[in-house]
Each structure stands twice: as C-alpha cells, then as structure tokens.
Amino acid sequence: MTEYVVLIVGDADRWWTTMDAEQRAAGYAEYTRFGEELGRRGHTITGGAELHATSEARRVPAGGGAVTEGPFAETTEQVGGFYQVESEDLEDLLDCCRIIAAVGDTVEVRRTVQPEDRES
Template sequence: MKYLCLVYYDETKMEKLSQTEWDDLNQECIACVEGLSASGHFIDGAPLMTTDTALSLRIRNEKPLITDGPFAETKEQLAGFYMLEARDMNDALRLAQKIPPARYGTVEVRPVRELKHDNNDR
C-alpha cells in the first residue's frame, strides 16, 4: 500500500540554520532516500520551495480565485513529501521515522486512497 509522508517545519526556524547545518540536513535526506530506495520502499518525493513562492487556487462560482501563499496560516509549513510503499500503517510509521526533517517539525503519514477506474474509461 502507498503512504504519503508530508514533511512540515517552521520556515523561520529553518532559516536560522547555518549553511553547514542546512547542507548536512540535505545530505541526510539524500542518504535517507537512497536507503528507502534500496529497500524498495521509496516511490517518489521532493522538497518544496518556501511558501513565499506558493499560490493557492480555489474555484468559486465557476471562476478561479488565486491568492498568494499557502491555503492556511499555520505554525509549520509544508516543506516536501515522500511517497512510500509499506505493508501497513505501522510499517509506514517505522519508515517515516527515518525522514531527517522530522527532528525539526512534523511528518504527517497518510494512506493513499486508490481510485477505481471504470473499465469503460480505457
């Protein structure tokens, strides 16, 4: 089963890391992906740019409404994601514990809901 691990942290705290600390964290993330890939658990993932580069889109009355920034003002911001293959939630949580930025914020682990395709759609 697929699990999405959403990585959140407070951008203002991360901005205070030295360049060496930031580089070390990035190298840890690369090593984490290599380990998860080698064990067959890593499907996909990517870090995100900071929230000041984000736009939010909503459709209201059939018209797009675009605003600057993320949808919600929160203490922590979405920083990236890991898509993992795991047996069950316990296995996904065990794997998510290896994600280095968990030390700085939160990793939300959610099962991916598979949509059933209508056979006529092929």
C-alpha cells in the first residue's frame, strides 16, 4: 500500500464565519460519506484531523527567527484539515476526493516520503 496525505485547502475559517449550523451539518455529512466511501472502496484512513482557525496558527520561520501569529500568507487558501490514507489505487482515491471537493474545498493529494524514497 502507498500512503498519501489528503489536504483540505480553501477558506479554512468559512465553516465558522460564513456557514450556518445547517450548512455545517450538511458539509460534515459529506465528509462522513467520504470516509465511508474510502472504506467501501478499500482505502484505509490511518490518521487525520480538522484544524482550528488560522488565527490560532503559530509559525517558526526558517532559521529559527521570531514566532509569528496567524497564517503564513495573506491568502484565502489555507489548509483546514487532512487525512492520511493508505491506498493501492490513486485514481480511485482521487475520485473519492470529489465528494469533499463538491463541498467547496480544494483537495490536494500527495504521496508521503518513505525511508526507501530517501537517497542514502
């Protein structure tokens, strides 16, 4: 199996700032359906989490400079959550990701680096 990280990218704060309770419930239902569909199709979720608001982010810059608050860039797209998924079928995994992309978030899927991928 190959391990992937499914990154949920978009307006990470919109769930709390622009969506009412009914819209949030419908959105979360789609994320539940996504997880169920992954299992039904033979993919395995091994980890993941929804992230708190970008205003709670803290950054330590390269070189170890001063810690800053808030997201890295002034942009509307931030990572709002992620899944770790083991899969033998990237194309099918991407097809499943359409479920949560339909909620309005962009989904980025990246293979994780394994020890054997590193040059010696």
